[in-house]
Amino acid sequence: MQLVLLLPVVKVSWEDWEDRNELFREYGNLFCPRIRTDTQDLDPYLLPGPSNKVPVVQHAHHVHPLTPLITYSNEHFSPGTPPSHLSPEILDPKTGIPRTPHPSELSPYYPLSPGAVGSIAHPLSWFMQQQGQPMYSIPPGGFRHPYPALAMNASMSSLVSSRFSPHMVTPPPHSLHQTGIPHPAIVSPAIKQEPSGDNISPSMHAKSPVPSKKEEDKKPHIKKPLNAFMLYMKEMRAKVVAECTLKESAAINQILGRRWHSLSREEQAKYYELARKERQLHSQLYPGWSARDNYGKRKKRKRENKPDSKPEDFSIRSKKQCVQYLPSEKMCDSPASSHGSMLDSPATPSAALASPAAPAPTHSEQAQPLSLTTKPEGRMHHHFSVPGKASGSASSSSSSSSSSSSSSSQPSIAIPVGTLGSQSSTPILTRPIPFTSLHPSMLSPPSPFHQAALHSHHSLFQSQPLSLVTKPTE
DNA sequence: TAACCTTTGAAGGGA
């Protein structure tokens, strides 16, 4: 019934957004914060803010109205807890009594098109018709999960409905849902780089939602399932953007990377668990798919073709330096622990899940003005020749490759403040914070909406005192 | 217009 309220909304302005935030809070995250029916500038995973990206399924012309807003909700993150729909966090707006949410609440970010509202029965209805009969062909063995706990319970339902569905689990005859919803993991090569050739498993010969002429010569691109951190980023990106008023994803990602390390084991475990489910679901949806299939989809980076240029030569690089992002991140982000407790973070998902109940170290202490951040040596793209870098703490692990294994195998090694990274890492000295990059929100906790949207499991930010910093004029 | 940037994690392949 609440859904009716949103049905007329076709394009939501910021004012609408604010209004709907209220509804969002009131009705238990029932509504997707961004409902737009135009096929462009849709970002299903972001809450507020603009976006030019198309959802996982990048078929702008055939994006189902429901597609754009599919995302994860906090309700998904309840490993070891009762199914999300049984979460006591979902309270009846009127009675305040825990209740079983409306089916649509399992995918709270689903956009509800006017015509779809009344017909929504269950988030998995698209997937499995009544009586458990799959609407779409299921891989051999159906959805038998090696892990009993994953046997398509409510949590799984949320997962499926959030990312791999409805358009996700499509398969067979074609990759289109009855409703014409494309599979989110299948991206038209026309959009996703050059076509590949035979990288699609038989079960994926889904019909592309784009015109048939394209589908003939271009096969869909099955994307990799998102890992825990990617899931975390999807959920938190909008929050960071709102807080920091940053738009560069590189900067946002740096912040998110640090926040990721700031999360407790339990919190990370949620994402690891979710990612594990994603992978499992993905593997079941595409039994023959391999991550290798997507190799070469992206053109090699130019950097790799420039071995001659000195990577450490700061001046040579014309690209924006990552150091430009770090400062603001420091201010906006929940700083890393000063006692190096980040190193206690599980180096691997298994480690994180191994002891989900382990005491979660708090990582809310203030970072040093001049912090060190780490990047896995193997993925190091930049080697900065910042004055003072060579000297000092950063030099401790400046030697390259050997550090990768050592840091992961010896997590107890003390690394200067701000050094993060669960994997092999090398500290990188960052520049002081440019004042111009600061914003009041950078020192502020999440907005009330975000806090509400994130419920309480992101207590990390909720504990932050609210402070205001005026942004100096340039 | 496409690659780059930036993050972490998963996966694959080579040594």
Added chain:
DNA sequence: TCCCTTCAAAGGTTA
């Protein structure tokens, strides 16, 4: 087994 590479998201930036 270890190490390296690639890709996943995202959007501004850059060539």
